[in-house]
Amino acid sequence: MSAEExxxxxxxxxxxxxxxxxxxxxxxxxxxQRSLEIDSFDFLRILTALNKAIGVxxxxxxxxxxxxxxHMVDYFVRHLEKR
Amino acid sequence: xxxxxxxxxxxxxxxxxxxxxxxxxxxxxxxxxxxxxVETSKGVIEIEVFEEGIVEKILVPEETEAAVxxxxxxxxxxxxxxxxxxxxxxxxxxAETKEAEPSPVPIQQVSDEPVEPDEPQxxxxxxxxxxxxxxAGIELSALAxxxxxxxxxxxxSQKGSVTPPMGGxxxxxxxxxxxxxxxxxxxxxxxxxxxxxxxxxxxxxNRNRTIEDRILPAALLIRAVVHVLREVxxxxxxxxxxxxxxxxxxxxxxxxxxxxxxxxxxALLNAEHMDLDATMRSFTDLITRTRSGxxxxxxxxxxxxTITNLGDLGVERVYGVIYPPQVALVGFGRIMDxxxxxxxxxxxxxxxxxxxxxxxxxxxxxxxxxxxxKLDQILQRPEELL
Numbered sequence: 001m002s003a004e005e006x007x008x009x010x011x012x013x014x015x016x017x018x019x020x021x022x023x024x025x026x027x028x029x030x031x032x033q034r035s036l037e038i039d040s041f042d043f044l045r046i047l048t049a050l051n052k053a054i055g056v057x058x059x060x061x062x063x064x065x066x067x068x069x070x071h072m073v074d075y076f077v078r079h080l081e082k083r
Numbered sequence: 084x085x086x087x088x089x090x091x092x093x094x095x096x097x098x099x100x101x102x103x104x105x106x107x108x109x110x111x112x113x114x115x116x117x118x119x120x121v122e123t124s125k126g127v128i129e130i131e132v133f134e135e136g137i138v139e140k141i142l143v144p145e146e147t148e149a150a151v152x153x154x155x156x157x158x159x160x161x162x163x164x165x166x167x168x169x170x171x172x173x174x175x176x177x178a179e180t181k182e183a184e185p186s187p188v189p190i191q192q193v194s195d196e197p198v199e200p201d202e203p204q205x206x207x208x209x210x211x212x213x214x215x216x217x218x219a220g221i222e223l224s225a226l227a228x229x230x231x232x233x234x235x236x237x238x239x240s241q242k243g244s245v246t247p248p249m250g251g252x253x254x255x256x257x258x259x260x261x262x263x264x265x266x267x268x269x270x271x272x273x274x275x276x277x278x279x280x281x282x283x284x285x286x287x288x289n290r291n292r293t294i295e296d297r298i299l300p301a302a303l304l305i306r307a308v309v310h311v312l313r314e315v316x317x318x319x320x321x322x323x324x325x326x327x328x329x330x331x332x333x334x335x336x337x338x339x340x341x342x343x344x345x346x347x348x349x350a351l352l353n354a355e356h357m358d359l360d361a362t363m364r365s366f367t368d369l370i371t372r373t374r375s376g377x378x379x380x381x382x383x384x385x386x387x388x389t390i391t392n393l394g395d396l397g398v399e400r401v402y403g404v405i406y407p408p409q410v411a412l413v414g415f416g417r418i419m420d421x422x423x424x425x426x427x428x429x430x431x432x433x434x435x436x437x438x439x440x441x442x443x444x445x446x447x448x449x450x451x452x453x454x455x456x457k458l459d460q461i462l463q464r465p466e467e468l469l
Binding site for chain 2: 018019020033034037039040042044047048051057058059060061
């Protein structure tokens with residue numbers, strides 16, 4: 001899976017949770033939860049969906065490493081490479 | 084023989100659209116069965132029946148708006164004979180039967196849209212959703228998932244937010260909060276709770292769980308509140324007829340913000356019987372159904388206390404407004420890294436501000452203080468909440 005594909009999947013899952021947003025509203029370097037008003041419940045739902053789609057489970061201790069869209073893409077790319 | 088009427092799903096509700104019957108004439112129903120779906124300003128609500136019997140007659144067709152109190156169906160007790168037999172054997176019963184017939188005044192057929200003949204399969208939706216979709220130029224078929232009916236909330240979420248959506252909900256909140264502020268003499272208490280060990284414990288728990296089974300701190304807080312309410316029951320109940328009426332069931336209304344606008348506080352029913360896992364599962368289920376507009380009538384009418392968690396918004400402390408006739412609201416702010424003195428050492432700890440808004444007619448600060456104190460204590464021993 002390429003970084004581009006991963007990014008697309010993440011955006012899709014975010015928009016699933018926040019349907020009133022569009023792709024243009026997502027700033028790749030902004031804090032996802034704060035900038036898109038995603039609460040901890042919805043954030044967990046996004047991570048659950050991403051685990052299903054990409055097959056990488058983000059432990060709670062790593063939440064700080066997936067706070068922005070770019071960080072999230074990096075995180076998933078790194079973990080897929082490790083395999 | 085009894086008449087099932089359109090229930091009041093909040094003091095503000097005047098009418099609702101009967102969307103779909105879940106039973107048909109001749110069906111046997113028991114207490115708690117969902118018999119119909121109605122659309123209100125709070126979304127689609129599944130309404131439940133509170134007796135056992137047979138659905139004798141359905142009085143109102145689907146997609147009909149009916150005022151609160153309008154007879155919707157006649158339910159015959161299990162030991163009663165059917166109306167037809169009864170009429171023959173006891174003609175003086177006719178008066179009562181007649182009374183149960185729908186009064187033509189409050190019922191208003193709003194399904195004025197004819198079925199479009201060129202549409203091979205008509206998308207099911209409420210008349211209101213259909214009307215709004217038409218106004219906004221949205222194709223209902225684009226919103227349909229399978230053959231499930233399209234709800235107003237789906238149409239609203241597609242629409243640009245030019246006019247504030249959920250006008251009915253705003254109105255409902257306005258009425259309840261005005262009444263609260265006019266009638267309830269609030270008192271407010273606040274305490275700082277060190278969450279460091281509870282969060283560490285939770286992280287430990289979650290490490291051994293799959294992501295689907297992970298427990299959020301919000302669920303732990305709900306569980307802790309419910310646990311303490313068993314010891315301080317005076318905060319769980321209603322102020323009615325000038326006195327405090329305690330509730331045996333603990334049904335915390337969980338304030339859930341809708342992404343678009345507005346707020347619903349549906350009840351986590353009988354939370355006193357739930358362990359931590361069950362609390363998290365029910366919490367997940369409740370949020371999901373609230374946001375998709377699929378709550379049960381009991382969930383929006385039987386709250387016994389409210390819990391508001393505004394921590395995700397970065398708020399430090401919540402000063403709540405009690406939802407009448409409830410007598411208390413528990414608020415949680417953000418969990419913050421805070422300087423914390425223990426003995427003569429100063430360190431940085433994860434600290435949350437827990438607040439209590441109490442109805443001073445029902446309880447005094449002493450009760451509220453006892454509640455917050457016990458809440459702090461139990462959160463230092465989170466393993467007891469499992």
